[in-house]
Amino acid sequence: MKPVRLSRHARENMVFRGASEPEVVEAIQSAEWRAAAQGRFECTMEFDYGQVWNGKKYSRKQVRPVFAEEPDAIVVVTVYVYHIP
Numbered sequence: 001m002k003p004v005r006l007s008r009h010a011r012e013n014m015v016f017r018g019a020s021e022p023e024v025v026e027a028i029q030s031a032e033w034r035a036a037a038q039g040r041f042e043c044t045m046e047f048d049y050g051q052v053w054n055g056k057k058y059s060r061k062q063v064r065p066v067f068a069e070e071p072d073a074i075v076v077v078t079v080y081v082y083h084i085p
Contacts, residue, residue, distance in 0.1 A: 003073050004028055010065070010076040017081040018053055023063045024079055040077065042066045049083065058083040 004025045006014070014024065027045035036042040042064055049061040062082040068075050 001029055001074075002069070004067075004076060005073045006076045007078075010079050014079045014081075017079060018061065018083070019063045019079050019081045023047055024065045024076060027063050027065055028067060028074055028076070036066055040066055040068050046084070053083050056083075056085075058085055060084040 006021065006024070010024075013019075014021065023045070027043050031043035031045045033041045033043050044062055044064045046060055046062050049058050051058065053061075061084060064080040064082070065076050066078045066080070068077060
């Protein structure tokens with residue numbers, strides 16, 4: 001598989017929304033890709049979490065990277081995170 005590269009926007013969103021780079025890479029390498037807007041792709045992977053986020057405890061979280069497949073790399077443009085009680 002091609003290397004995964006994170007845009008600055010994706011890195012900022014990961015920190016702000018609570019995802020880690022290993023989670024994003026694992027999702028892209030393991031989950032099924034779906035077509036997204038503007039010729040991009042997305043996928044979703046659920047992870048055990050068991051931590052507090054914004055004052056509330058969540059048992060799981062979903063990480064949904066949006067990315068483009070380029071000739072030499074997969075470039076992540078943004079990352080969405082959904083915390084699940």
